[in-house]
Amino acid sequence: MPGYARHVLVIEDDAETAEQLVDCLKSSGYEVDLAVDGEDGLRRALAADYVAMTVDRMLPRIDGIEIIRRLREEGILTPALILSALGEVDDRVRGLRAGGDDYLVKPFAFREMLARVDALARRSGTMVKETILRIGDLEIDLLARIARRRGRGIELLPREFRLLAYLARNAGQVVSRTMLLQHVWDLHFDPTTNVIDVYVGRVRRKIDSGQEYPLIHTIRGIGFCLRAPE
Amino acid sequence: MLLSKTLRSSTLKLAFIYVVAFCAAIFGLLGYVYWSTVTYLYEITDRAISADAALLTKAYEAGGREGLVTLINRRVTDVYFNDWVYLLADDSFDYVAGNLKSWPDLLRGDEGWRTLAPGAWQSEAARRLPVRVKQQLLPDGHHLLLGRDIEELDRFGQSVTIGLGSAAIIFLILAAAAGISTSRRSVARIEAINATSREIMRSGLGERIPLRGTGDEWDGLAENLNSMLDRIEELVETNRQVSDNVAHDLRTPLTRTRGRLERTCDQQLDLSHYRSLVNDTISDLDEILTTFSSLLRISQIEARDRTAAFRSTDLSEIVREVVELFEPAAEERAVRIQLSADKKVSVVGDRDLLFDAISNLVDNAIKHGGDRGEVRIAVMRGADGPVLSISDRGPGIPIEERSHVLRRFYRLERSRNRPGNGLGLSLVAAVANLHDADIVMADNSPGLRIELHFPIAQAAVPNMFDLQAQSSARGVHQS
Numbered sequence: 001m002p003g004y005a006r007h008v009l010v011i012e013d014d015a016e017t018a019e020q021l022v023d024c025l026k027s028s029g030y031e032v033d034l035a036v037d038g039e040d041g042l043r044r045a046l047a048a049d050y051v052a053m054t055v056d057r058m059l060p061r062i063d064g065i066e067i068i069r070r071l072r073e074e075g076i077l078t079p080a081l082i083l084s085a086l087g088e089v090d091d092r093v094r095g096l097r098a099g100g101d102d103y104l105v106k107p108f109a110f111r112e113m114l115a116r117v118d119a120l121a122r123r124s125g126t127m128v129k130e131t132i133l134r135i136g137d138l139e140i141d142l143l144a145r146i147a148r149r150r151g152r153g154i155e156l157l158p159r160e161f162r163l164l165a166y167l168a169r170n171a172g173q174v175v176s177r178t179m180l181l182q183h184v185w186d187l188h189f190d191p192t193t194n195v196i197d198v199y200v201g202r203v204r205r206k207i208d209s210g211q212e213y214p215l216i217h218t219i220r221g222i223g224f225c226l227r228a229p230e
Numbered sequence: 231m232l233l234s235k236t237l238r239s240s241t242l243k244l245a246f247i248y249v250v251a252f253c254a255a256i257f258g259l260l261g262y263v264y265w266s267t268v269t270y271l272y273e274i275t276d277r278a279i280s281a282d283a284a285l286l287t288k289a290y291e292a293g294g295r296e297g298l299v300t301l302i303n304r305r306v307t308d309v310y311f312n313d314w315v316y317l318l319a320d321d322s323f324d325y326v327a328g329n330l331k332s333w334p335d336l337l338r339g340d341e342g343w344r345t346l347a348p349g350a351w352q353s354e355a356a357r358r359l360p361v362r363v364k365q366q367l368l369p370d371g372h373h374l375l376l377g378r379d380i381e382e383l384d385r386f387g388q389s390v391t392i393g394l395g396s397a398a399i400i401f402l403i404l405a406a407a408a409g410i411s412t413s414r415r416s417v418a419r420i421e422a423i424n425a426t427s428r429e430i431m432r433s434g435l436g437e438r439i440p441l442r443g444t445g446d447e448w449d450g451l452a453e454n455l456n457s458m459l460d461r462i463e464e465l466v467e468t469n470r471q472v473s474d475n476v477a478h479d480l481r482t483p484l485t486r487t488r489g490r491l492e493r494t495c496d497q498q499l500d501l502s503h504y505r506s507l508v509n510d511t512i513s514d515l516d517e518i519l520t521t522f523s524s525l526l527r528i529s530q531i532e533a534r535d536r537t538a539a540f541r542s543t544d545l546s547e548i549v550r551e552v553v554e555l556f557e558p559a560a561e562e563r564a565v566r567i568q569l570s571a572d573k574k575v576s577v578v579g580d581r582d583l584l585f586d587a588i589s590n591l592v593d594n595a596i597k598h599g600g601d602r603g604e605v606r607i608a609v610m611r612g613a614d615g616p617v618l619s620i621s622d623r624g625p626g627i628p629i630e631e632r633s634h635v636l637r638r639f640y641r642l643e644r645s646r647n648r649p650g651n652g653l654g655l656s657l658v659a660a661v662a663n664l665h666d667a668d669i670v671m672a673d674n675s676p677g678l679r680i681e682l683h684f685p686i687a688q689a690a691v692p693n694m695f696d697l698q699a700q701s702s703a704r705g706v707h708q709s
Binding site (some may be wrong): 009069105107109157185187188189190191192193194198199201202221 | 512513516519520523524527547551555556558559560562581582585586589590593654
């Protein structure tokens with residue numbers, strides 16, 4: 001099972017983009033299968049068990065959205081990240097409605113893509129139903145909506161708590177600004193200002209100031225990561 | 231060309247079918263009138279002949295052959311009866327009395343009614359006219375023939391036929407002319423529209439379909455097509471402006487980046503130098519990509535179907551969330567945000583887009599409102615519809631520049647050196663336009679007050695509206 005657990009399918013017809021995707025995913029420890037057209041992609045997705053897949057929106061033979069729709073019809077729920085060069089405003093809705101799980105507009109930063117595949121892959125693994133998350137000396141009670149560090153309660157606004165909980169659920173993984181806006185604010189556009197950074201900055205002050213080690217890290221050019229030192 | 235088009239036109243075909251159907255009806259009607267008139271006239275003639283035959287028979291019964299001959303002779307000389315024919319013949323059809331000299335061969339042997347054509351009288355030069363006759367066999371073997379000239383009757387029938395026939399022909403000609411002129415008219419109007427379309431395909435969007443000022447449906451069509459062309463022209467013009475701006479605003483940083491890479495390629499540098507160059511290049515490219523996606527996003531919002539993702543949303547709630555998001559950023563600049571919001575201000579719209587637009591306005595107010603400034607935000611359920619107003623205490627926007635700041639890439643002189651791409655307010659304008667909202671800029675002395683005025687229709691009867699909008703939104707969600 002662990003062998004399978006890191007297997008990702010890439011469906012992409014542009015040779016160079018495909019190579020970059022495969023390299024990027026391989027270097028972060030995934031095993032990668034590549035399909036260069038829609039038919040091949042659909043066949044592979046039906047045949048093997050992947051933890052996640054990336055699907056190009058426009059593909060020869062079978063269109064990306066059609067692949068996802070057919071997979072979902074067959075009851076295959078492999079999390080799918082749609083990579084699209086089409087505009088986001090309406091196409092995102094179409095992609096997600098067809099059964100896609102996440103959506104990224106080309107051109108994208110590979111780190112952003114990786115962060116999203118990580119998030120999808122984790123989701124398809126054992127769905128953790130824990131109600132208390134622990135990262136280092138931070139403890140987050142999702143039911144009581146309380147965060148404690150070294151036993152001391154931290155006062156957070158509701159939105160700040162949601163942000164911290166999302167970071168904690170993805171602990172150790174990079175989370176992009178757009179992902180935060182999507183999951184914490186339920187907004188679907190890319191922030192053009194540094195407002196998210198400033199907002200995370202305030203949460204960081206509440207969590208990290210006066211502590212032995214910082215938990216919230218800024219990852220340059222991509223986003224944030226909540227992790228305890230090794 | 232117009233003629234051949236007229237002949238092929240569907241209006242003409244329709245007119246032709248009408249003419250044929252109408253003619254059939256008219257001929258049927260006129261035919262009936264003719265037939266019933268002529269039948270009636272014949273009946274009257276026959277009745278007169280029968281009456282006279284009865285008189286003659288009575289005279290015969292009273293005065294015998296002599297009495298009958300006397301009466302016949304009197305009839306023959308009477309002016310009143312000069313269009314009548316009488317003949318009394320003996321049992322071998324030889325002449326006894328009357329104004330006919332011999333019994334016509336055709337009639338020998340049968341009794342009753344006959345209509346004789348002029349040719350029936352072989353030897354009678356005098357009788358060239360059609361005659362309606364009745365012959366009777368008298369009890370003593372004599373034959374009596376009496377009848378009446380029906381030339382008048384025939385002539386009347388003919389004149390009725392001619393009258394009806396020419397009426398039908400005139401009607402046919404009029405109907406055909408009306409059909410052709412109607413078709414010509416519609417073909418001419420369509421041809422005018424076609425000509426304009428061809429002109430547009432050939433030379434550009436400047437042409438318009440001429441109106442006749444009649445206010446008829448053709449003018450209505452032309453007006454609609456013209457306003458469609460106006461809209462298309464407007465969009466094409468915007469597109470052209472955008473491509474010009476894109477060319478400028480994307481080429482400049484691309485040229486810079488390219489130059490840097492070229493120089494780097496020629497120099498021998500150490501690894502850390504290379505790394506920092508690559509990082510700079512990536513952030514340059516990121517900036518270009520951000521500009522690029524903002525542009526795309528604005529174009530998409532402008533080209534969007536208004537109602538696609540619209541649902542009833544609470545403007546106050548969105549503004550509160552925006553303020554919450556920006557509070558840390560404001561704190562960092564020591565800017566105070568003051569929010570006063572009416573409860574539940576309903577706007578039918580797209581939450582993502584409204585959030586994005588309002589974020590841009592709040593971001594501008596914080597950035598340009600000056601350090602230690604104050605940003606006042608108000609959401610009101612105004613009399614003319616929901617109003618969002620954001621005021622800062624910064625330098626404001628000069629009046630003459632207010633109409634330009636909504637354009638893409640437009641930047642005020644003083645903010646050219648600050649980060650930003652000049653697209654924020656264009657996005658706000660696009661979102662406002664999509665929501666039928668007006669943007670009002672005013673002097674806050676000092677500072678800028680920018681207001682979004684949403685249309686009132688969207689705020690009417692908020693409770694009912696909300697329920698409906700929510701249920702329909704849920705419906706969309708499930709599908």
